[in-house]
Amino acid sequence: MKKYIWKKIFTGILTIIFSFCFTFFLIRCAPGNPIKILAGTDNPNPELIEHLTIKYGLDKPVSVQFINYLKNILKGDFGYSYISNESVTKLIKERIFPTILLTLTSSILSLVLGTFFGVYAARKVGTCMDKFMCGLSYIIDATPGFWLGMILILIFSSTFNILPTSGMYDIREDYKGAYHVLDVIKHMILPCITLCIIQIPLYFRIARSSVLHIISEDFVLTFRATGMKEDRIFNKYVLRNAIIPTITMFSLSLAFTISGVALIEIVFAWPGMGRLIMDAIKNRDYPLLTGIYLMISISICIVMIITDIVYALIDPRIRYE
C-alpha cells in the first residue's frame, strides 16, 4: 500500500510538471499578443510596444523565457499580471478559496445525491419511478448550466426574493464569525444547486448502471443461496462493489468542474477563479495564466491522489497494479 501511494504521488508530480511545461508553451503558441492588447487598438505607439516587450522579456525566444520563469518560481516568484500589475500569487490566493469551496461542496453533494438516486432507481428498476428518473436525467443533462443558473436567480431571487442574486457575501453588512459563515452559505445555495443539478445525472447514471451490473454478478447469487437477507446483501456487498466506478467518475469530473465552473461563477458573480481565467485568457496575461494553470493542475493532482488512495482502500485489486 505504501509503495502504491508513493507511486501515485510520483506520477502526480510528473503530471504537474508535464502539464505545466505543456501549457506554458501552448499559451505562447496561441495567436494574440498581450503587449498589443496593453497598447490598445486606437492609437498603438510602436515605442511603447517595444519598451513593454523588452520590459516583460517577450523579445527573447520562448525557451529563454521558460528558463527565466523556472528560475523565478524556484524563488517563489510567480511574476506580475501584465494587466493589473498585481502579484500573481496574491491574485490567485484571493480567488482560489471561493472556487475550491464551491466546486468541492457541489461535487461532494452531487456525488452523494446522484449515487443515492442511482441506487434507488436501480433497486426499483423497470418501474415507472425508474423510467421517470432516467428520462429526467437526460433532460437535465441537455440543460445548459448558465441558463439554469439564470432561471434559478429569476425564481428564487427576483420573484420570491428569498436568496441573494450574486456574490459570496453581503457587501453592505460586516458579519463576523458564525454570521459570516451563514451569510456565505446563503450566497452559496443557488450556485451550488445549479452545479449539483448539472452534475447529479452523471453520478445517477453511473451508480444506477453499476448497481445493476453488480447485482447480476455471481457472488450475489451465492449470498442469496446462503439465505442472507436481500437488504444485507445489498448494503454490505453490492454497494461497496458498485461504488467503485462512482469514485473514478468523481476524480475525473472534479478536474472538469474546477475548470468548467467559470460560467456559473460569472452568472452568480462568485468571486472565484472563473472570471480571472476568462480575463487572463482574453488579455493573453501570460504570467497570470501560467500561474492559474499551475494551481489548477496541482489541485487536480492532489484530488486525484486522494481518490486513488480511497479507491485502493475500497478495492484491494487496485493495490497490486
Place this chain on the structure above:
Amino acid sequence: MALLEIKNLNITYKTDKKEIKAVKDFSLDVEAKDSIGIVGESGSGKSTLAMGILKLLPKETTKITGKILFNGVDLLKLSEEKLRNLRWRDISVVFQKSMNSLSPVHKIGFQMEDIYRVHEPNVSDEEVRKRILELFKFVNLSDRVYTLYPHELSGGMMQRVSIALSLIHYPKLLILDEATTALDVVTQGQILDEIMKLEEGLDLTRMMITHDISVVASSCKKVVVMYGGCLLESGYVQDVLINPKHPYTQGLLDSFPALTGEKKNLRGIPGSIPDLSLEYKSCIFANRCKKARDICFKKVPETKILPNEWNVACHLLGGF
C-alpha cells in the same frame, strides 16, 4: 420417504416473444446419502433444475410448476422467510464459476464469517473462526486463506473455498453445479477425491451437475441423463453407463474416449439441441436419433421402469 422428491417439475423462462421450456415434466427421487450425477449437453436444463431446486431463478421471468419436496415439504410453496431459513442449512450449492462466487472486495474469512452468522447469529468470533479453519483443513487449504481476497487465490483454491463454504452448516443436500468443470484434470481429480472423503464422515447427499460423464462415473452412485429439459434415462451408474438403454446415453458415451481397450473412433451425436420454445408431441430426441422409428415422431415416450430403479424414456425399449 426420499430426501428430495421432484414431481412433474416444469420450469419455463418467459421472454417477450416466446416461452422457453427449460425443464419438462421432470420427476426424480433422491434418497438420503445418495450421490447422484446429472449429465447432459449444454442447454439440457441441468443448471436450471439446480437453480429451480434452490428457488434462485428470477421470479419475474420464470414459471415453475410441479412439486419439489424436501423432507416432505414443498419448496415451491414455502414463504420467502422459511425458504431463507432452509437455504444453506439444509441445501447448499457450489457454483461453477467459483472465481466469482465471492465478493472481490472483501476478505474470504470476513465473507465466510458473515455467511456462517446468517443462520447462527449468536456465535462468538472464536467459534466462527474455529469452524472455518476446520473446514479449510477439510479441503486442504492453509489458514492463510482466511485473510486473503478471492483474486489472490488460484481457480482450484477458490473451488476449495467454495466447497468449504458450502459445508459450513453441515447441509443435508449439496448441489455441485459444474463445480469441477473449469479445473484441470489433476485438480479436478483431487477435489473429487476430497469430496468423496468428506462424504464418509458427513450425513451428506450429493447432486452433481456436469456435462462430463467421467466425473459422474468416478464419483457418483446414480446418474440421470437429461436432454432438452427431459429426463431420458436414470439409474445406477454401473447399469446406465455400462449398458445404456437409451440411444442418447449410448451416443453420449460414444462421444468420450475410453482409457482402456481398443481404439475406437469417437462418434458423437450429429445435430444440435432442440429448440425449447416449441411444443414437442414426439420424442424430443427423435430427429437426432439414429434408431428412430415412426412412433418416435408421433408420441412422447413414457418412462419405463426397469428393475433396480432404472428408468428409461424411449419407445424402442422392449420389442423394437
